[in-house]
Amino acid sequence: MxxxxxxxxxxxxxxxxxxxxxxxxxxxxxxxxxxxxxxxxxxxxxxxxxxxxxxxxxxxxxxxxxxxxxxxxxxxxxxxxxxxxxxxxFTRMNRILSLDRENFLAVVEPGVVTSDLQEAAEKAGLFYPPDPASLKTSTIGGNVAENAGGPRCFKYGVTGNYVLGLEAFLMNGEKVRLGAETIKNVAGYDLKSLLVGSEGTLAVVTRVTVRLLPLPPCRLLFRVDFPALEDGARFVQRVIQAHVQPAVLEFMDRSSLQAVYSYQGLALDDRLRAAVLVEVDGSPAEVAEREALLKKQLDAARPLHWQRAETFAEQEALWATRRNISPAIAKLKPKKINEDIVVPAGRIPEMVGFIDGLAAEYGLCIVLFGHFGDGNIHTNLMVDPDDAGEMSRAEVVLDKIFRRVVEFGGTISGEHGIGLSKKPFMHYQFSPVELELFRRIKKVFDPDNLLNPGKMF
Ligand SMILES: Cc1cc2nc3c(=O)[nH]c(=O)nc-3n(C[C@H](O)[C@H](O)[C@H](O)COP(=O)(O)OP(=O)(O)OC[C@H]3O[C@@H](n4cnc5c(N)ncnc54)[C@H](O)[C@@H]3O)c2cc1C
Missing domain, CATH: 3.30.43.10 (Uridine Diphospho-n-acetylenolpyruvylglucosamine Reductase, domain 2)
Incomplete structure (x- = not known):
């Protein structure tokens, strides 16, 4: 007080x-x-x-x-x-300070909303790729602090891949300018990258310089529906292995789609168990080549059904379904235990099969969707906190999932960060030695533990 x-x-x-x-x-x-x-x-x-x-x-x-x-x-x-x-x-520090077409850079305050930066870049014929599903609300400061990802990160990488420079204040009041306005920069320890993903525990970011790309002139979006969960997961692998090089490879299981369809009052095909969104982008010639490669995989995979979004409105409708999953599934049960595990892409079908098996064995509702192209499986255990039996079964299942993720060479968080909710699980991925290194780094930046205390470890 x-x-x-x-x-x-x-x-x-x-x-x-x-x-x-x-x-x-x-x-x-x-x-x-x-x-x-x-x-x-x-x-x-x-x-x-x-x-x-x-x-x-x-x-x-x-x-x-x-x-x-x-x-x-x-x-x-x-x-x-x-x-x-x-x-x-930081929502009032929301100015885009410069957009440099010559050097493909933008300098922004941390409170700029992610989609505002994207739109400003697009108006200048440029492209800021990181696209968390929360992009119409989230800020660049929050994206930098969490190293946020999103669907397009499969091809284009996460927020950290676009942060060239940061200005920030340390808790002792000193200001630092980290990084440079260049793509290459290997001078000294990479403190800029240490701050990216540090979840507001090391310094307060006041200015961000991001790299921009030329805006891809063409985009094509497909939705492919499958009769089995693992068919969808295998299709993701096929597309990767066939060098289609999509910008986006998103997976949605039946429960995700059912939740959105029910919300919208629409009926879902009874046979559908999984759907994959594939977006290809590039020059018209590149898009045509990628579409041809993708169609070969569609023929081989024998999906239930596939759709090519012909208009911008159709593309937006497909995206709206994907972006509405999180709010729609929140209605399934009082609590959503929301994990964003990642496994190497080659392990996705095995991991999905494993989680599906656990859901059946322990009688839990587990909703799967996410950025499967980069192995990022949003695993949502839908539970009722007043049901003690369900809560303890969920705990056992989470333990098994995290252990398997680490055995597969994956990570407990691909984009949401650790904060409070994943703090108890850090030991699955990090040894006591590594956790002690984290504590010592925190002490160097914030010896009195005043900046965002109690987070991460
Ligand atoms: C529906 C929904 C969908 C989502 N989809 C995605 C997704 O696809 N990909 C993804 O990566 N995430 C996703 N998220 C998670 C979330 O939107 C991201 O983590 C986002 O980066 C949070 O931004 P924010 O501005 O709300 O940050 P906040 O929640 O306000 O803060 C997040 C962290 O950033 C720190 N922070 C904020 N500003 C600063 C600053 N200036 N300096 C230092 N630290 C700072 C805070 O201390 C905190 O630790 C989703 C969330 C929702 C609700």
Whole structure:
């Protein structure tokens, strides 16, 4: 609980109109997409880097936790004030400062919404590929802190592949400029990359320089429906092995599609068990070549049905189905245990079969969808927290899933990060030595453990 004196200091530091401690504000900034809730003591809206430096100084002098926050649509509780303190919100620092067509760069404030950057780039004939499904809400600061991915990351890579430079404040109040405006840069330790994916635990990011690409002139989207879960998973492999080089290879199981269709009042083919979205992009000649390669695989895979989106509206409708899965499945049960495991692409059919077998053996509803092209399987255990038996079966199943993921050479999180919700599972992937290295790195950046404490490990 912070007293009136500290609130007054914050208001003097940044201006009264940016500091809030009324209960409606504290409540509004107490949760994210996990559904977990922790009340902060104050909410401050940063409008410039001077505000950031001033809030850090107040927090430091009173030993108060400081939690950076973008749009609050994180899936792991990263932006939650578990130990109280100040939530520093970046949604007002939302300017695109420059878009450099000559050097294929954009410089942005951390509160820029992901789709706003994409649209601004597209207007200039350029392309910012990272596309988390939350892109219409999430901020670049949150994307950088989580190293967010998305469907197109199969071909184009994750947020970190586009971050060239960062400006950030350390908890001792010092400002750092990391990286450079170049693609190549091997000078010194790569501190910029250390901050990418550090979940707001090492420094507060105030400016991001991203790399842009030329906008691909053509895009084609296909949906392919299968009568068996593993047929869909195998089709993903076929497409990869046939060098189709799609931009997107997304998988949706029957439960995912059923949830969206029910929501929209539509009927789903009884025979359908899985569907795959394939998008190819490039020049007209490249797209034609990729389409021909894909069609050979369609002939060989014998799906139930396939569709080529002929118009922009049809493409958007297919994408809407995919993007609506998360909200639609949330209606299936009171709680969604949402894991974003990754296995090497060659292991996907085995992993999917394994999870499907566990769901049947333990009587659980497990919904599978996600970016299967890069092995990223969104594994959603739909449970009722009031059903103790179901909760303990879910725990056993999660343990088995994580162990298998690590045995297969995979990772417990491909894009959502660790935050609070995956913290208990870090030991599956990291040894005590590695976890101790993490703790020591945190100490170097934030010796008093004030910046986003209680997250990751
Ligand atoms: C429906 C839905 C779909 C999603 N789909 C995807 C997906 O496809 N791919 C994917 O990767 N994720 C996805 N997510 C997760 C989420 O949207 C991403 O993690 C996103 O990056 C969060 O951005 P945000 O602005 O909401 O960050 P927040 O949730 O506000 O914060 C996330 C983390 O970033 C830190 N942070 C924020 N700003 C700063 C800053 N300026 N400096 C330092 N640290 C900062 C916070 O402290 C916190 O640890 C999805 C979420 C939802 C709800």
């Amino acid at each position: 912070i007293g009136k004196k500290v609130l007054k200091e914050l208001a003097q530091a940044v201006g009264r109109e940016k500091v809030f401690a009324e209960s409606e504000y504290l409540l509004s900034y107490s949760y994210d997409a996990t559904g977990l809730e922790y009340l902060p003591d104050a909410v401050v809206f940063a409008e410039n880097e001077e505000d950031v430096a001033a809030v850090i100084a107040v927090c430091r002098s009173h030993g108060l936790p400081l939690v950076p926050r973008g749009a609050g649509v994180g899936y792991t509780g990263g932006a939650l004030a578990v130990s109280g303190g100040v939530v520093l919100v």
